[in-house]
Amino acid sequence: DTEVTQTPKHLVMGMTNKKSLKCEQHMGHRAMYWYKQKAKKPPELMFVYSYEKLSINESVPSRFSPECPNSSLLNLHLHALQPEDSALYLCASSLHLAGEQFFGPGTRLTVL
Amino acid sequence: AQKVTQAQTEISVVEKEDVTLDCVYETRDTTYYLFWYKQPPSGELVFLIRRNSFDEQNEISGRYSWNFQKSTSSFNFTITASQVVDSAVYFCALSERRNNNAGNMLTFGGGTRLMVKP
Numbered sequence: 668d669t670e671v672t673q674t675p676k677h678l679v680m681g682m683t684n685k686k687s688l689k690c691e692q693h694m695g696h697r698a699m700y701w702y703k704q705k706a707k708k709p710p711e712l713m714f715v716y717s718y719e720k721l722s723i724n725e726s727v728p729s730r731f732s733p734e735c736p737n738s739s740l741l742n743l744h745l746h747a748l749q750p751e752d753s754a755l756y757l758c759a760s761s762l763h764l765a766g767e768q769f770f771g772p773g774t775r776l777t778v779l
Numbered sequence: 780a781q782k783v784t785q786a787q788t789e790i791s792v793v794e795k796e797d798v799t800l801d802c803v804y805e806t807r808d809t810t811y812y813l814f815w816y817k818q819p820p821s822g823e824l825v826f827l828i829r830r831n832s833f834d835e836q837n838e839i840s841g842r843y844s845w846n847f848q849k850s851t852s853s854f855n856f857t858i859t860a861s862q863v864v865d866s867a868v869y870f871c872a873l874s875e876r877r878n879n880n881a882g883n884m885l886t887f888g889g890g891t892r893l894m895v896k897p
Binding site: 715759768769770771772775 | 816
């Protein structure tokens with residue numbers, strides 16, 4: 668299995684909702700990442716997990732809460748989001764830090 | 780601080796033309812990695828190549844080739860005999876190893892949108 672999967676593909680939520688994005692990989696990778704990508708912009712790093720421990724938090728607002736329950740799974744919990752948080756959220760994994768990152772197809776999030 | 784510049788925001792070519800996408804980077808580190816990713820309209824970022832700073836050999840993979848020149852801090856990407864399926868946004872990215880092993884942070888360039896017309 669050489670892919671990163673993300674669910675759901677699309678998500679529409681209100682500003683008071685709580686939702687979660689899920690990312691999964693079965694390549695034995697030990698580093699996992701969340702990125703946010705606005706239209707016509709490059710991806711921006713949000714969080715990095717290495718061996719299930721949070722390694723980098725790029726000053727992301729607390730309404731985004733990452734979780735790494737095991738080496739194959741990465742979640743992003745969303746609460747009280749703003750319309751400007753609407754974007755494509757990409758998950759990636761790499762064998763180790765500094766390895767090439769493989770990306771999932773993304774979750775397109777719309778906050779109303 | 781590191782920076783990646785892709786000066787061409789959009790390129791339009793006709794099928795079978797060759798096209799080169801430029802990437803210029805800035806870093807103070809001697810150890811770093813350079814990447815190219817393709818993002819088709821579906822949204823998924825597809826890994827194309829990784830180069831480390833000590834390996835200046837050019838690489839060819841089918842119709843794709845990459846020219847890494849440390850002297851000019853450039854890592855350009857050429858598609859030979861372009862096809863409509865090559866239409867996508869292409870991102871060049873730079874990664875530096877952090878001293879505290881806190882992580883591998885990719886800095887992306889702004890991307891180049893390539894449109895290949897039949």
